[in-house]
Amino acid sequence: MQNQTIKFHAHKKHPEAANSPSQQQAWSVAEIEALFKLPFADLMYRAQQVHRENFDPNSVQLSTLLSIKTGGCSEDCGYCPQSAFNSAGVENQKMLDVAAVVQAAQAAKASGADRFCMGAAWREPSKEDMESVVEMVKAVRGLGMETCATLGMLSDENVKQLSEAGLDYYNHNLDTAPEFYGEIITTRDYQDRLDTLERVRKAGMHVCSGGIVGMGENLTQRAGLIAQLANLTPYPESVPINNLVKVEGTPLADQEDLDPLEFVRTIAVARITMPRARVRLSAGRQEMSDAVQALCFLAGANSMFYGEQLLTTGNPEVDRDRALMDKLGMYPFAETH
Ligand code: SAM
Ligand code: DTB
Ligand code: SF4
Numbered sequence: 001m002q003n004q005t006i007k008f009h010a011h012k013k014h015p016e017a018a019n020s021p022s023q024q025q026a027w028s029v030a031e032i033e034a035l036f037k038l039p040f041a042d043l044m045y046r047a048q049q050v051h052r053e054n055f056d057p058n059s060v061q062l063s064t065l066l067s068i069k070t071g072g073c074s075e076d077c078g079y080c081p082q083s084a085f086n087s088a089g090v091e092n093q094k095m096l097d098v099a100a101v102v103q104a105a106q107a108a109k110a111s112g113a114d115r116f117c118m119g120a121a122w123r124e125p126s127k128e129d130m131e132s133v134v135e136m137v138k139a140v141r142g143l144g145m146e147t148c149a150t151l152g153m154l155s156d157e158n159v160k161q162l163s164e165a166g167l168d169y170y171n172h173n174l175d176t177a178p179e180f181y182g183e184i185i186t187t188r189d190y191q192d193r194l195d196t197l198e199r200v201r202k203a204g205m206h207v208c209s210g211g212i213v214g215m216g217e218n219l220t221q222r223a224g225l226i227a228q229l230a231n232l233t234p235y236p237e238s239v240p241i242n243n244l245v246k247v248e249g250t251p252l253a254d255q256e257d258l259d260p261l262e263f264v265r266t267i268a269v270a271r272i273t274m275p276r277a278r279v280r281l282s283a284g285r286q287e288m289s290d291a292v293q294a295l296c297f298l299a300g301a302n303s304m305f306y307g308e309q310l311l312t313t314g315n316p317e318v319d320r321d322r323a324l325m326d327k328l329g330m331y332p333f334a335e336t337h
Pocket of ligand 2 (some may be wrong): 065081082117150171173210211240241243245282283310311312313314
């Protein structure tokens with residue numbers, strides 16, 4: 001395992017976009033597992049080194065989420081309150097109209113977010129769905145925000161339409177290691193996810209892909225998820241690391257808590273193995289203390305979901321996040337570019 005030596009270029013708006021496959025190291029699951037097992041201080045030191053070589057360590061990229069179509073999803077993802085297989089009490093809603101989406105994006109921008117992510121509870125979008133999404137992407141782009149969408153699996157035609165509409169990022173998570181995946185989802189397989197990511201990449205959009213920890217996976221499986229992500233060539237520009245939000249009515253509602261320090265370690269390992277990615281401290285922040293979040297930033301997280309709502313569950317209030325950033329001397333990426 002060798003240290004990456006790519007230098008941070010302060011003038012670049014998107015250092016993560018310069019990630020080049022030719023500079024990329026291949027990672028075995030065993031190597032990644034060895035990182036997880038380092039003494040905590042050694043792991044944090046190494047993650048900080050990589051972080052500082054590639055990014056301004058005090059800047060945090062802020063993405064605001066909006067659920068543009070909620071509930072009634074035909075997939076059986078065990079963690080998800082929006083699956084029709086689960087009974088989490090989420091009210092099904094039809095797709096929002098473009099004006100409502102633009103209004104939410106304007107509010108997000110005014111609060112300091114630089115990226116707006118539109119999420120839909122679909123296995124995959126229909127032709128009619130795509131027409132509305134394309135309008136939404138164009139309108140949000142028109143506000144000068146980066147756009148992201150997460151709509152399920154995509155066809156070649158879908159990626160073409162999204163790319164032509166100017167979509168900057170597509171979020172599609174691998175969620176967990178291939179070996180554990182079948183315990184959580186049965187209605188689509190791992191390869192389907194990899195195929196969608198490949199299509200997004202080929203169409204020239206940036207890839208946002210990560211996963212969920214705390215679903216009962218073991219350490220090797222956590223390492224297996226990171227290995228899958230880090231060995232994508234190139235690895236994703238954005239890597240959301242979600243801590244399972246345990247929602248009543250889902251099969252994972254009673255899952256045992258992951259030790260918060262294991263979550264911090266996962267962030268550090270993602271940072272080391274994907275040096276130029278935006279590593280996002282994602283779902284689960286509402287249940288996290290400021291101290292754990294501070295450790296995550298120290299471990300190399302440099303992005304978070306920002307705004308009171310994730311898709312159907314809560315996220316810290318903007319005021320609490322502003323206070324946290326102030327306390328840590330951190331600033332939103334949008335305010336320095
Ligand atoms: N339906 C699309 C899909 O699955 O690709 C997009 C929306 S889906 C809700 C996006 C991601 O949210 C999932 O892949 C999963 O990683 C994350 N997610 C959903 N429920 C979660 C939960 N309870 N805790 C943590 N992350 C969750
Ligand atoms: C991601 O990795 N996490 C976000 C976003 N991408 C779409 C979603 C988290 C959802 C948490 C459960 C909910 O609010 O429904
Ligand atoms: Fe549907 Fe996405 Fe939830 Fe799975 S994670 S049930 S695909 S909304």
